[in-house]
Amino acid sequence: MSDAHRPINSSREQAAASMSGYVMLIAFVALLIAVAFSIVRMAGSDPDDAAVFGFLAFVIPAVLLLVLIAAGFYMIQPNQAAAITLFGSYRGTDRTTGLRWIWPWMMKTKISVRTNNILSDKLKVNDLRGNPIEIATNVVWRVADTAQALYDVDDYKAFVDVQIEAAVRSIGSRYPYDGEDEDVTLRGSHAEVNTQLREELIARLQVAGVTVDECGLTHLAYAPEIAGAMLRRQQAEAVIAARTKLVEGAVSMVEMALDHLSEKNVVELDDERRAAMVSNLMVVLCGERDTQPVVNTGTLYQ
Template sequence: MTDIRGATSALRQSSERAAHTMSGYGMLLLLLLPIAGVVGAISQIDRVADAVIVSTLLVSCFLFLFVIAGFYLLQPNQAVVITLFGDYRGTDRTSGLRWTWPWMIKKKVSVRSNNIISDRIKVNDLRGNPIEMAAQVVWRVTDTAQALFDVDDYKAFVMVQIEAAVRTIGSRYPYDDFEHQEVTLRGNHDQVGGELRAELIARLTVAGITVDECGFTHLAYAQEIAGAMLRRQQAQAVVAARTTLVEGAVGMVEMALALLSEKNVVELDDERRAAMVSNLMVVLCGERDTQPVVNAGSLYQ
């Protein structure tokens, strides 16, 4: 990204400025003059010399075409970039019927929000695992001069930079952390999405484009390791569940032995205590329901 910024900063950066244009509604009144001239010339065709009639008609037609060629229409959240012989003359953002000199070249640019969902791309995360990622980005043009003159095709530029930013963010973090001690792509959507937005804004500033919202629409392990990672997740879940179960069972055994000793229910030597602990652990940690066994003898028989 540093190389991109360094290369673009060496270019002559454009900057949007207001164009000197006029309201088209006032120019509509000016159209009445050539129309009146044509009507007057036709009405006086038998009273005035033919040369005067022809001159009046030519001047009226020229004035009509001159005025009509300068009209253009702008809808809300739409701008027009005006150039003269390749020189940037300004941008008009005033909606409605507008007018400028006919020899001005007018290029319309939408400043509305655009929504793009990028293609799924394969990225290696921080740990080198291949993952698939796709992002949804809401962007809009903020500087029409930069969008048209500083990049060749600003829409294609946005698509390329989205892919580059997704690769950068995807390689910055691991996909998942089973110990929940690191920032991950899967577990920290808001933080990672904020960094993706900041990365995109930094990359798209050269084109006069900002990003209003972005996030991941697809995030998963690549197919070649998806099965192995699923088995790993299942194993991690089983280990975590077993750890919690054993910790709870040990606490219950300690409590049972303490209560038996405290209330003098039974006197237990080391061997009987070990047998009771074994039985309680089997009962508490077993996956199946236990079946009671009545011992009619003693522990030593």
């Protein structure tokens, strides 16, 4: 999506300025030991007013600093991210796994960037010819831009569900279910239809920072109200196609038989005898039942 077509409130993910939590953990432990040592030392001595003032001047800020450090720790698991905001302003996304630390007044919103898999419900759609069909798909998607997913749509998971349904309906109505005269059909062009569906989903989900890794139709059938009629039509088309192939083969075989008889001068055939032979051969080759030979002891003209 070009910048000219991006929504006005579109966000862009950027790296957050966070720190390693292990470094801050070492600092936290060191400061805690120093505070504990100071308390033990003060309890085992008879301090004067200056010593008490110095003790309080160190311990009170140290305890506050310990609380401040402890409040800034957070964990990021593999394939997880944390969006950082400061008083409602997006400050970046931290994708570094492990123990992390950031100033405690900065809010952290964790979001998964793992791969998700959705199997859509069966939808009833009218194909390009207006025939009602049932169609369902499987979509593998993940969050690519955490800022867009969190701040450009209200609920990115619900948004994905709705857009999957819209894309499936769009693809289902764009092509016919089947047909010999069509270049692309839902039943016969799986690779092209799946590619078109993926491109449609990527375009629709880009506003939410979601990308689609893989998708494909998992269910495709005529709606129950026309399934019987369409099945009979498919059976009729199959019978016609089989008959066409059978006739083409029979004509070739008859032509070959006549050519061989003429070349080898086996018998001289006039037009009427040739027509009779063609008729007999076509009956033998195209008939569904076994032929019964008939011996003719006369002539063709008797």
